Amino acid sequence: MNYSKKVMKHFRKPHNVGKIKDASGVGEVGNLVCGDMMKLYIKVKDEVLIDVKFETYGCAAAIATSSVITDLVKGKKIGKVLKMSNKDIIDELGGLPPIKIHCSLLSVEALTEAIWDYYKKEGKKVPEELRERHEVIAKMRQV
Amino acid sequence: MKKRHIYLDYAATCPVDPRVVKAMQPYFFAKAGNNMSLHSDGQRANEAIEEARKKIVKAIGGKNGKLIFTGSATESNNLAIFGLAAVNKEKKQIIVSAIEHDCVLNSAKSLEKAGYKLDFLEVDEKGRVKLEQLAKMIGKKTLMVSVMQANNEIGTIQDITKIGEICKKAGAYFHSDAAQSFGREPIDVEKMGVDLLTLSSHKIYGPKGVAGLWIRQGVEVKPIIYGGGQEGGLRSGTMNTAAIVGWGLAGEIAIKEMKRENKRLLNLREKLIEGILKNISGIKLNGDRNKRLTNNVNISFGGIEGESLLLELDNHGVMVSTGSACSSASLAPSHVLMAMGAGAERAHGSIRFSLGRWTKEEDINYLLKILPKAVARLREVSVL
Numbered sequence: 001m002n003y004s005k006k007v008m009k010h011f012r013k014p015h016n017v018g019k020i021k022d023a024s025g026v027g028e029v030g031n032l033v034c035g036d037m038m039k040l041y042i043k044v045k046d047e048v049l050i051d052v053k054f055e056t057y058g059c060a061a062a063i064a065t066s067s068v069i070t071d072l073v074k075g076k077k078i079g080k081v082l083k084m085s086n087k088d089i090i091d092e093l094g095g096l097p098p099i100k101i102h103c104s105l106l107s108v109e110a111l112t113e114a115i116w117d118y119y120k121k122e123g124k125k126v127p128e129e130l131r132e133r134h135e136v137i138a139k140m141r142q143v
Numbered sequence: 144m145k146k147r148h149i150y151l152d153y154a155a156t157c158p159v160d161p162r163v164v165k166a167m168q169p170y171f172f173a174k175a176g177n178n179m180s181l182h183s184d185g186q187r188a189n190e191a192i193e194e195a196r197k198k199i200v201k202a203i204g205g206k207n208g209k210l211i212f213t214g215s216a217t218e219s220n221n222l223a224i225f226g227l228a229a230v231n232k233e234k235k236q237i238i239v240s241a242i243e244h245d246c247v248l249n250s251a252k253s254l255e256k257a258g259y260k261l262d263f264l265e266v267d268e269k270g271r272v273k274l275e276q277l278a279k280m281i282g283k284k285t286l287m288v289s290v291m292q293a294n295n296e297i298g299t300i301q302d303i304t305k306i307g308e309i310c311k312k313a314g315a316y317f318h319s320d321a322a323q324s325f326g327r328e329p330i331d332v333e334k335m336g337v338d339l340l341t342l343s344s345h346k347i348y349g350p351k352g353v354a355g356l357w358i359r360q361g362v363e364v365k366p367i368i369y370g371g372g373q374e375g376g377l378r379s380g381t382m383n384t385a386a387i388v389g390w391g392l393a394g395e396i397a398i399k400e401m402k403r404e405n406k407r408l409l410n411l412r413e414k415l416i417e418g419i420l421k422n423i424s425g426i427k428l429n430g431d432r433n434k435r436l437t438n439n440v441n442i443s444f445g446g447i448e449g450e451s452l453l454l455e456l457d458n459h460g461v462m463v464s465t466g467s468a469c470s471s472a473s474l475a476p477s478h479v480l481m482a483m484g485a486g487a488e489r490a491h492g493s494i495r496f497s498l499g500r501w502t503k504e505e506d507i508n509y510l511l512k513i514l515p516k517a518v519a520r521l522r523e524v525s526v527l
């Protein structure tokens with residue numbers, strides 16, 4: 001198993017580490033048994049993610065995917081961000097070992113949950129696709 | 144500044160001692176005969192192999208048995224388990240400790256699929272097998288018990304002699320995997336009551352690609368590899384003369400230097416443990432503080448996943464390994480730490496530092512200097 005240079009770069013110097021105190025939304029996914037936990041904070045203004053931060057417990061891939069997703073979504077509109085898939089994360093990192101693909105999924109889930117949290121807090125009407133994705137993630141957490 | 148390189152993964156594998164490399168050299172070219180050949184070159188190879196065999200047998204007090212050269216400790220463990228099962232068809236229970244190496248666990252599980260009753264012997268929080276449980280489990284139907292002398296992850300040393308007594312009383316074969324302990328801890332197969340013993344070369348500064356299974360006289364085992372009938376038919380395949388010669392010398396050196404080397408390593412081990420306990424919070428030493436290999440330090444760092452710390456230390460030029468299998472083929476946390484009841488966070492956050500022949504005090508000092516920073520860096524990123 002080998003990590004790409006980009007993964008190692010993000011692991012060694014991750015971007016946007018930390019909390020956002022007055023976050024518009026927070027998404028937390030993963031669990032200790034699997035060895036990966038991610039918490040993603042977003043600050044939204046006029047439907048744009050003006051700030052994104054993360055805290056992650058996990059392997060190098062978990063930290064790198066968290067770091068890179070903050071880079072990819074920061075300054076972008078929610079509508080655009082919601083179209084992102086884990087493939088975008090993997091491509092941006094120059095690939096991930098097959099056994100670490102789940103880390104990229106986890107980071108997308110953390111983002112999804114953060115946006116879901118934002119919609120709930122704002123009392124906004126949740127798009128159907130977001131609701132479905134949230135329900136799948138919530139269901140997985142129960143397993 | 145030259146980047147540091149500090150190897151602290153001797154339990155994974157060791158560099159080959161230059162004295163061993165030198166002893167092996169002639170057998171690649173000048174003395175390349177096949178030991179099965181009748182001509183002088185073949186005889187010369189045969190003599191070299193037998194001389195090495197004598198050295199290893201002597202090192203374990205194994206005159207009442209034979210040593211079979213194999214290609215790896217994994218193969219030795221497979222031969223012990225499948226080999227015994229193929230001969231003794233009427234006994235259908237196998238007992239292995241929950242913290243055995245995967246090659247023992249997976250061989251035993253394969254027999255379970257074929258209809259055997261497989262029982263796992265539990266360990267306590269320090270990784271010591273529960274002897275009273277073994278006494279209850281074992282019976283007339285028990286084919287074999289397999290318990291390693293020292294664990295590869297946490298270094299805990301088992302009371303092999305006691306286990307041997309229990310097995311003997313019940314009439315079950317006793318196999319012990321000594322891949323981690325041979326050359327590091329004294330072994331006497333008579334005192335220990337071992338019927339089959341797995342030995343390794345590359346963990347004691349010998350070459351990879353050679354290992355052994357010692358089998359007590361009167362214990363019948365069927366081969367798992369068939370061919371030209373080398374090793375009394377128990378392990379066919381051309382003998383790896385150079386590697387065998389190398390292992391023979393490596394074993395001889397390890398036994399000769401064991402006492403002095405263990406004293407040296409113990410000092411370094413304790414310095415490392417003390418230093419970590421003193422300077423880093425939220426950590427836990429895994430395994431038994433005293434009944435452990437002199438070269439093993441296994442620590443769980445709270446709030447950190449082991450692989451991250453491994454890579455962070457690698458960045459500082461320090462090579463270690465994680466107990467959690469996250470860095471290898473599976474994502475499951477270390478089965479050893481889970482069996483000890485450590486819980487997922489401790490199992491995922493464990494790092495094994497294993498010291499060896501070329502570990503110096505300044506290496507430990509350097510590690511103790513960079514480790515707190517590495518841990519703090521990753522804890523800053525962590526959500527825990």
